[in-house]
Amino acid sequence: MRVLIVDDSRSSLAFLGNVIGALGIAEVECLLSPRAALKRAELAGFDLVLVDHVMPEMDGVELTRRLRHSPSYRLVPIIMVTSDNDRALRVNAIAAGATDFINKPFDPTELQARVSNLLALRRAQTELAEKAAWLKREVESATRHLVEREEEIIWRLARAIEYRDGDTGGHVSRVAQISYLIAEGIGLSPERCRCIYLAAPLHDIGKIGIADAILSKPGKLTPAELELMREHVSIGARILENGSSDVIRTAELIAQSHHERWDGTGYPDRLSGTDIPVEARVVAIADVFDALCSERPYKRAWPVGEACREVIGLAGTHFDPACVAAFEARWSEITALLSATEARTRLAG
Structure with missing residues (x-):
C-alpha cells in the first residue's frame, strides 16, 4: 500500500x-x-x-x-x-x-x-x-466459447442443408457474406449485421422437410409441386421458432419471410414494404442473386453482370429499393467475393 x-x-x-x-x-x-x-x-x-x-x-x-x-x-x-x-x-x-x-x-x-x-x-x-x-474475463471467455460453438453448429447445419439441396458450391456461405454487406450498407448496427450473417445460412432450413422428388426434380415443378415446395418457409420457421438466442430468432424471421416481395405478391403471408422484416429483405436479395449465378439441374448459371442487372431491375417490386441500392453500392466487394470463391473452387478441383 x-x-x-x-x-x-x-x-x-x-x-x-x-x-x-x-x-x-x-x-x-x-x-x-x-x-x-x-x-x-x-x-x-x-x-x-x-x-x-x-x-x-x-x-x-x-x-x-x-x-x-x-x-x-x-x-x-x-x-x-x-x-x-x-x-x-x-x-x-x-x-x-x-x-x-x-x-x-x-x-x-x-x-x-x-x-x-x-x-x-x-x-x-x-x-x-x-x-x-x-470474473468479467472468465465470463467473457465462456461467452466467447459459447458463441463460437453456436456459430460452428450453425455452419455445419447449413452445410448439411446445402448437401440436402444438391448444392455443394458454397451458396449459403455466399448468401451470408452478401447479406452482411447489404445489411452494413443500409446502416444496421454491427450486432444486427453479425446476426444476419450467422442467421442467413439457415434461410432454407425448411427444405429438409421437402420430398426428394420435388427438391431434386430436374424440370419445372407443377403447380401442386410448387405449392409443396413453398411449404419450406413455414417448415423452417417452425424448426426455428421460440429460439433463445438473437441469431436463432433472426433466422426464424428470415426463414419465414425471405420469399415475401416488396409489392406484396410474395409468400407465404403476402407481406409488403416495411411489413417484411428487414432481415428477410436483406437476405432475399443475396439469395436470389446467388441462385441466379448458380447452376441448377433445372437452369443454367446466369452471367454475374446479368444477374446484377436483374436484381437492380426488381427494385420496388420484388425487392426493397434501399436494400438494392446498398447491393449496388457494395458491388465491387460482392464481385471480389465471387472471384475469391471461384478461385477456391478451382484450387479444390
Missing part, C-alpha cells in the same frame, strides 16, 4: 510521515507542494492521500476536488488535515470528496487507527475490484 501526504509545513509533514511509517503497512511519500502532488499522483498510484487544509498554492478542498476528477482517484480515501472545526469547511470538503478528517494537534494513536482502517478498506476494495475484473 502507498500513502501520499501533502502539507506545506515541514514539521507537520515529518510528524505525519513518521507516525504513519511506524505502522509498517505502507510506503509513505511526503510533498510540500499541492501542484507537485497532483503531478506525482498522475504518475503513481496511491492508496490513501492526506491533505492539509491551509496551503499557499491551493487549499486542501481544491486539491481534493482535483484529485477526484481523476478516474484513478475516484475511490481512493482522502483525509483532510485541519485545525478548523468550522461546519461549513467540513461540508465543502465532503462535497469535494474528502473521506475523513484528522484534527490538529494530532493524536498519534487516533491517526494510526484511522489510517489503518482506511488502508484496510482500500485493500478490500482493490481485491474486490481485481476479483470482479477476473
Whole structure:
C-alpha cells in the first residue's frame, strides 16, 4: 500500500510521515507542494492521500476536488488535515470528496487507527475490484466459447442443408457474406449485421422437410409441386421458432419471410414494404442473386453482370429499393467475393 501526504509545513509533514511509517503497512511519500502532488499522483498510484487544509498554492478542498476528477482517484480515501472545526469547511470538503478528517494537534494513536482502517478498506476494495475484473474475463471467455460453438453448429447445419439441396458450391456461405454487406450498407448496427450473417445460412432450413422428388426434380415443378415446395418457409420457421438466442430468432424471421416481395405478391403471408422484416429483405436479395449465378439441374448459371442487372431491375417490386441500392453500392466487394470463391473452387478441383 502507498500513502501520499501533502502539507506545506515541514514539521507537520515529518510528524505525519513518521507516525504513519511506524505502522509498517505502507510506503509513505511526503510533498510540500499541492501542484507537485497532483503531478506525482498522475504518475503513481496511491492508496490513501492526506491533505492539509491551509496551503499557499491551493487549499486542501481544491486539491481534493482535483484529485477526484481523476478516474484513478475516484475511490481512493482522502483525509483532510485541519485545525478548523468550522461546519461549513467540513461540508465543502465532503462535497469535494474528502473521506475523513484528522484534527490538529494530532493524536498519534487516533491517526494510526484511522489510517489503518482506511488502508484496510482500500485493500478490500482493490481485491474486490481485481476479483470482479477476473470474473468479467472468465465470463467473457465462456461467452466467447459459447458463441463460437453456436456459430460452428450453425455452419455445419447449413452445410448439411446445402448437401440436402444438391448444392455443394458454397451458396449459403455466399448468401451470408452478401447479406452482411447489404445489411452494413443500409446502416444496421454491427450486432444486427453479425446476426444476419450467422442467421442467413439457415434461410432454407425448411427444405429438409421437402420430398426428394420435388427438391431434386430436374424440370419445372407443377403447380401442386410448387405449392409443396413453398411449404419450406413455414417448415423452417417452425424448426426455428421460440429460439433463445438473437441469431436463432433472426433466422426464424428470415426463414419465414425471405420469399415475401416488396409489392406484396410474395409468400407465404403476402407481406409488403416495411411489413417484411428487414432481415428477410436483406437476405432475399443475396439469395436470389446467388441462385441466379448458380447452376441448377433445372437452369443454367446466369452471367454475374446479368444477374446484377436483374436484381437492380426488381427494385420496388420484388425487392426493397434501399436494400438494392446498398447491393449496388457494395458491388465491387460482392464481385471480389465471387472471384475469391471461384478461385477456391478451382484450387479444390
